Amino acid sequence: MNRSLIIRLITAALIILYFYTALSKVIDYEKFRAQMLNQTFPSWLSHLAFWLLPPAELLAVLLLVNPSMRHAGLWLSTLLMTAFTGYMGLVLLDFFSRRPCSCGGVISSLSFESHFLFNLFFLTLSITGLMLARREASSDNIKPDAGTGSKSAPRPPGAAENLKTE
Numbered sequence: 001m002n003r004s005l006i007i008r009l010i011t012a013a014l015i016i017l018y019f020y021t022a023l024s025k026v027i028d029y030e031k032f033r034a035q036m037l038n039q040t041f042p043s044w045l046s047h048l049a050f051w052l053l054p055p056a057e058l059l060a061v062l063l064l065v066n067p068s069m070r071h072a073g074l075w076l077s078t079l080l081m082t083a084f085t086g087y088m089g090l091v092l093l094d095f096f097s098r099r100p101c102s103c104g105g106v107i108s109s110l111s112f113e114s115h116f117l118f119n120l121f122f123l124t125l126s127i128t129g130l131m132l133a134r135r136e137a138s139s140d141n142i143k144p145d146a147g148t149g150s151k152s153a154p155r156p157p158g159a160a161e162n163l164k165t166e
Contacts (some may be wrong), residue, residue: 003136005072010129014077015064017122019105022057040096056080071137072128078110081123 036050063073
């Protein structure tokens with residue numbers, strides 16, 4: 001499989017995940033609000049998360065859908081999944097006194113441990129997509145020299161060769 005196809009598959013999976021989770025939060029916002037207020041962090045942070053998470057997930061979708069913004073979308077995805085997975089990891093390590101879950105839809109039927117693995121999988125996808133996109137961008141910017149097989153840095157548009165005549 002080529003790198004571009006893998007990036008598109010990863011991106012598609014992340015788009016589905018974020019669209020689904022944002023939509024489930026918006027559709028049942030009262031339940032989501034109650035779940036956020038039940039979290040183990042301070043109430044001001046719960047209120048902030050309630051208002052910021054759905055727009056952040058939808059922003060991730062918009063960035064991932066647009067090929068010219070995909071790299072930013074992969075960064076946002078990695079940031080979101082790191083936060084979600086890190087929080088769940090702290091809960092699993094008994095850093096907090098209880099295990100609240102603010103998941104919606106099908107994901108809410110998972111055990112906390114299964115949900116942690118689910119998040120870990122999507123965190124791995126996000127990081128992999130980011131690394132592959134970075135490599136793809138690097139290889140697109142360095143082109144082989146004609147006939148030599150070696151690579152050189154691209155010339156800026158409009159750069160002319162030194163064409164002195166003697």
